[in-house]
Amino acid sequence: MTVKQKIDARGAFCPGPLMELIAALKLVEVGDEVEVWSSDKGSVSDIPQWVSKVRHEMVGVTPHEGYWSLVVRRAK
Amino acid sequence: MAANPLFIMLCSGEHEKLQMAAMLASVGAVSERPVEVFVSMNAILAFAKDASPEARYQGGAFSKLLKDKHAPDAIALFRQGKELGDLKLWACSMALDIKGWELNELADGLFDGALGLTKFLSDAESGQFITL
Numbered sequence: 001m002t003v004k005q006k007i008d009a010r011g012a013f014c015p016g017p018l019m020e021l022i023a024a025l026k027l028v029e030v031g032d033e034v035e036v037w038s039s040d041k042g043s044v045s046d047i048p049q050w051v052s053k054v055r056h057e058m059v060g061v062t063p064h065e066g067y068w069s070l071v072v073r074r075a076k
Numbered sequence: 077m078a079a080n081p082l083f084i085m086l087c088s089g090e091h092e093k094l095q096m097a098a099m100l101a102s103v104g105a106v107s108e109r110p111v112e113v114f115v116s117m118n119a120i121l122a123f124a125k126d127a128s129p130e131a132r133y134q135g136g137a138f139s140k141l142l143k144d145k146h147a148p149d150a151i152a153l154f155r156q157g158k159e160l161g162d163l164k165l166w167a168c169s170m171a172l173d174i175k176g177w178e179l180n181e182l183a184d185g186l187f188d189g190a191l192g193l194t195k196f197l198s199d200a201e202s203g204q205f206i207t208l
Binding site for chain 1: 106
């Protein structure tokens with residue numbers, strides 16, 4: 001499965017990266033992945049928590065220099 | 077199990093509290109939790125249609141930081157919450173009457189209507205209540 005959409009939300013503050021991710025997930029098909037780049041520290045816990053709560057799938061969280069890459073698969 | 081609805085009573089016109097209300101409301105709504113916000117007192121003034129950010133967002137030291145760092149705009153966050161989740165905003169009918177405003181004098185596309193306090197309180201019995 002490949003990432004269908006990438007969002008560069010670096011520089012955006014909470015809850016900006018999460019809201020951008022949610023908007024993107026609404027536009028892709030079930031099974032597609034969305035990758036968001038965030039420099040907001042809270043995203044590292046907030047996005048996986050949201051994904052779990054609304055029953056999507058967390059594919060991975062990868063730290064980079066000054067930001068994180070979070071990949072989410074739309075599950076429903 | 078159905079999500080526990082969140083009811084927010086927003087009375088303060090301080091930017092910091094508006095921002096927190098917008099964050100709570102939008103994140104709650106996109107997390108499959110119904111959210112209703114009742115806007116009254118000084119808070120209603122921040123929702124004036126076509127107000128500039130400077131006029132809309134009055135606050136203290138943290139308000140300045142929010143502006144300087146370009147934190148998400150509170151009105152835009154409320155709009156996102158409505159677009160992406162189950163979020164309703166109600167304008168306090170008393171506050172509108174006192175101010176002499178109609179609903180169309182508030183920011184476009186945000187409010188679901190005017191509501192009395194008694195109705196909001198009654199509805200809020202079914203959920204969690206937060207005052208800001």
